[in-house]
Amino acid sequence: MLNSEVESEPRAGLKPSPGQNPETAAAPEVSPVRGFLLSRGNSAIADAGFRWLMVFSGLSIFGIVGLIVWQLALRSQLSWQKFGFSFFYRSYVDSVTHQRIFWDPVSGHFSALPFIYGTLVSSFLALLISVPLAVGLAIFLTEMCPQALRGALAFLTELLAAIPSVIYGLWGIFVLVPLLRVYVNPFLIRWLGWTGLFSGDNPTGLGFLAAGVILAIMILPIISSLTREVMTAVPQSQREAVLALGATRWEMIRMGVLRNARVGMMGAIILGLGRALGETMAVTMVIGNTPEIHASLLSNGSSMAAVIANEFTEAVSDMHLSALIEIGLALFIVTVIVNALAQLLMWAVTRGAPATAR
């Protein structure tokens, strides 16, 4: 009985539509709203225009990426032709000092390996430090923080993202590095030296650890604010569902919030990682800038972005320049690979459980 009512009404309202024969369309009692809507036509041109604009925006990304890769490949040809794939692993042992040399512009020896190593180590170290902190911060802000404090804390976190990286670098040099040198490094060497990750007698305090810590602070706001966003988006009814089963607050957060937010959180982490991989200025200022590979996080090293920033203006030989550009290309490729791996990981994590919330 309800059905007939619902169906008959819109039909009556639709009568004076343009598709119908002119006699009924000319019926006098067209309401103002209907008249207005009829006068609008079907907006086909605007719609098509809009569509092409969007298609263009979408395709332009291919153009931009393609141009970048093409230019990098073109300009790194010299080094590519000379070293081929060995650019990514070659090295030799100096006969006098018995040290392994990867990168020596003077003698024309170039390899990307120490820089790739430095970039990966410092970035993953940054994630290791930053992710627990960022997630903890996001949980605190969404689930526990008193309302009054929430805005202020969120604002402060986001402020971290607005600080230019050279300021982070300065802070690193004047505050973080001395702190590491005087207090943290000796402590790490003493208690965790046996792991091999904290050894050596680097008197400067610079190095992978310093770069990792700086990067961790720099990516903290991205990860925590995106995580906060996805956690806020989890419906209240999910939290209530878990609470009603007799969950403690922490169990509620784990089962009702983190579980539902994990795909978004993974996205946040990937974005943070992307920033860490490419970060240049701050890293250059604290990593030490020596093209070496060491297991110890306390030793000096360099990263791909750092070596390009450092040496680009001073590169005199064509080969040196070409090698630097190839490192740029390598940075691009590493970023793509790391992102792909992260996507794969994300897929693997979520595959176990069926589709996510819609």
Added chain:
Amino acid sequence: MGVGIEVINLNAWYGNNHTLQDINLHIPANHATALIGPSGCGKSTFVRCLNRMHETNPIGRVTGTVRIGGLDIYQDANPVEIRRRVGMVFQRPNPFPTMSIYDNVAAGLKLNGYSNRRSLDEIVERSLRRSALWDEVKDDLKKKSGASLSGGQQQRLCIARALAVDPEVLLMDEPASALDPVSTSKIEDLVFQLKSQYTIVIVTHNMQQAARVAEKTGFFLNGRMVEFDSTHKIFTNPSDKRTEDYITGRFG
């Protein structure tokens, strides 16, 4: 075994909105009690006060006494213990979308560290059978997610989830509002079966449903309990004019 619920001078607020005013009633053990009343009168708020869910709302506030099986839940217990004993089915289905059907049902047990695999399987099956969902999902218990079910199936999944932890009291907030007549009658059968072992409080807009499943019925209006009596009395010879108007369909 179910336990009785004694509500004394219960008041509840959302911010400044005095949603429940001086509610007093005694919900008998091992019976089904229906709560009826027009939309917005405070039925959901009332049942949410019975498992201390109301206070999880930042602007929610409660005063008064609720005793469940003699235990004053606002004085002598913490919310977590209460909610382990008092199960709840919400008005809108809220399955866990990232969990399989199996894990949805087992969620409450796993949460509390129950890990005996075999008996977990049994409990999941029994709960799903009771909530009349088993036949529809038995082939993809672990393959499909809780969110991939239809609305009515999701609600039955939520019922199974609440049953799996074997509560003493079961609060059901319009459990059948999204269900077709067949599933609705299955849910009613379930309530019928369960009430010998559990104390059931069921909110419903469906008078026949209240009349069919419940021994006691309470009528809410504008945050007050207008009348609370045996279902038979409420539906045949209510003592309050407003109750009579409501059940005869004159308002609400």
